[in-house]
Structure formats: structure tokens, C-alpha cells
Amino acid sequence: MCDLFIGAFFFAMRSCEYLSVSGTRRTKLLKLKNIRFFKNRKELDHIDKLLHEADTVSITFEFQKKDTKNDTITQHKSTDTLLCPVKVWARIIKRLLEHNDTNPDTTVNTFYSENKTYKITGTQLLKQLRRATKAIGKDNLGFTEDQIGLHSARSGAAMAMYLAGIPVYIIMLVGRWSSDAFLLYIRKQVQEFSRDISQKMIKNENFFTIPHATKDDPRSRNHPLNLPSRQNIGPRSKDALRSLVSVFH
Numbered sequence: 161m162c163d164l165f166i167g168a169f170f171f172a173m174r175s176c177e178y179l180s181v182s183g184t185r186r187t188k189l190l191k192l193k194n195i196r197f198f199k200n201r202k203e204l205d206h207i208d209k210l211l212h213e214a215d216t217v218s219i220t221f222e223f224q225k226k227d228t229k230n231d232t233i234t235q236h237k238s239t240d241t242l243l244c245p246v247k248v249w250a251r252i253i254k255r256l257l258e259h260n261d262t263n264p265d266t267t268v269n270t271f272y273s274e275n276k277t278y279k280i281t282g283t284q285l286l287k288q289l290r291r292a293t294k295a296i297g298k299d300n301l302g303f304t305e306d307q308i309g310l311h312s313a314r315s316g317a318a319m320a321m322y323l324a325g326i327p328v329y330i331i332m333l334v335g336r337w338s339s340d341a342f343l344l345y346i347r348k349q350v351q352e353f354s355r356d357i358s359q360k361m362i363k364n365e366n367f368f369t370i371p372h373a374t375k376d377d378p379r380s381r382n383h384p385l386n387l388p389s390r391q392n393i394g395p396r397s398k399d400a401l402r403s404l405v406s407v408f409h
Contacts, residue, residue: 161285163248163255164269165313170235170245171219172317172335175310179269181282188222192256193264195219195249206257212250219249221336231336282310323355 168178176185197204197214204214218234237246256262259272269280289312290305298304314335321331331337 161280161288163252164280165285165289166243167245167248167252167268168313169317169320170248171233172314174314175282175285177221179282179285179310180267180279181310186223190219190221190268191264192253192262192266192268194222195253195268197246197250206253211253212247214246214250217246217249228336228338233334233336235334286310 164178167173168175174187175181176187176189178190180189192206195206196218197206197208197211198216198218199210199214204211214237216234216236218232220230220232221228223229235245238244241247252268256266256268256270261272261277262270267279271278271280286309289308289310293301293303293305293308318331318335321334326334328340332340
């Protein structure tokens, strides 16, 4: 469960992409054939003894919530022994290949015990996550165990990338967000959120404002530089727009 959650974190996964969850989901659960490793630009076989030493791991998401098919995301290895996308997915693959029943279509949440096959569920992982959260304590985390959920891997990934200064467009691509919806996962209350902002705000103490070419205030309604007001098309402006179009015709 720990490996699955770490692996999901680096790819900002939805719970239904790596766990068995309740309800009907269009998202496809990841399988072994969706996980690929590369070293020196050459793909490694899953049985390669040096799989954990690969340079990158690529995961192909066959079908997602936003109806995107076969979206491949790649992560490079990190220097950490535990928190490394390459090493953690190599461990998952190795664990699954220890059993003869494993095949390319075996889902990543498969678990074998005493000759029986199980599927790790969202309910099981959530229980462990909350147990760990309680053990660490609110004083260290700033929140309690009942304030986290399975979506924490996805939201935590967005927050981690933001705090690391990763450009917004890369956060969107890695997390497979098709819009700025990921901003909902950026927690302003996190203490590190505003780190260095105050110092940067006083970096340029003096600045010169170029006078406007006209006396019009750009904050006024329908000013050419006031985009929000120009986009606010009400009933009257619709009629005006319709009249304008008729002139061109």
C-alpha cells in the first residue's frame, strides 16, 4: 500500500487509477503493461534485474476522466532511496512478478497471499493513511486524520510541485489537468505557500508608471483594456452585437 501511494503521488493519480474503488468509473485501472522503464533511452524488460536502476519510468493512462486516451507521463529517478518514482514502481513490478499468475493485464493493485489473489481497495488504503496521519499528529501536520482522503495523493502532488517552483503548465501536464482546475488543490493556508513573497514584494521599491495615452480609466466599464467587462454580454449588449453583425452582412 505504501509503494502504491508513493507511486501514485509522483504521477498525481486519481484513486481509481491504482486502486479498486466503489461505483462505476470510466477511468481504466493501471496494468503492468502500462508501466515502462528506460535506461540510456532503451526500454528495459520487467524481468531485468537492474530495473530499479532505470533512468525513467513511463506510465500510460489508457482512459481518463477527461476522455483522453493513452496519455503517457514520464518521471525521472530521484536521489532518495524511498521517494523515487523509478524505484517504487520497480518494487511494485518485482513483487507482482514473484507469482506465476501475473501477466501483462494484471492490475497494479493485485496482491497475493497464501495462494489467494486480492485487490487492494481504496477503503483499505484510506484506513492506513489515516492511521499514519494520526500517528504523526496534528501538531506536526496541521490537520487531523479525518481531513485527508484518497485524493490526497493528487492534491499533494500539485502542492509539492507548486512549492518546488514547477511552472504551472508543467504541473498541468504531469497531473493531466486540462484546465486550471488544479488550483483548487493549492492550499493557501500552507505556511510555505507564501515563502519569499514579502521579500520579493519589496525588491523593486521604486517604479515608474507610463501615463495612459488617453484620459480614460482602464478600470472603467467596456474600456478596451478591461477584458472582464467586455466579456460580460447581457441582453442589451447581445442586441447590439446582433445589430452589428447584421451591418456586416
